[in-house]
Amino acid sequence: MAGIARWGAALGLGTLWWWAVLRLAVAPDAGALEGAVAAGGWGLSLLPVHCVPKSRAAGALESGRWARAWRAAPVTTASPHRRSDAGSGPS
Incomplete structure (x- = not known):
């Protein structure tokens, strides 16, 4: 019965x-x-x-994948900012 109502609504709205x-x-x-x-x-x-829900989608990635990737990222090894009285750096 629900299928008939769904088709009727689709037909009516499509006609409108x-x-x-x-x-x-x-x-x-x-x-x-x-x-x-x-x-x-x-x-x-x-x-x-x-x-479809993400859990049922073919080839879907699990939830929280990006959060885990960001947490597992290595700490930066960039040099700290030089202080104004530190002089010139290596060239």
Whole structure:
């Protein structure tokens, strides 16, 4: 039953979006309502709807990988800043 409702909602919203797009293209008196419906439907099409949780994704990296990499980074071996009275450094 949920599948029928989902298909019905998709068909109804798709019909509404096409009506708005065609009305914007053809009707000279199309306004903000049609523009908002068309832009909203287009924006929804950009959403990643075929996503799975990261734990189930093929080839996904485990959580916390970057945090562990940053913690394991070696301490810098850069020279400390010279003091103003230290004189010139090696050339």
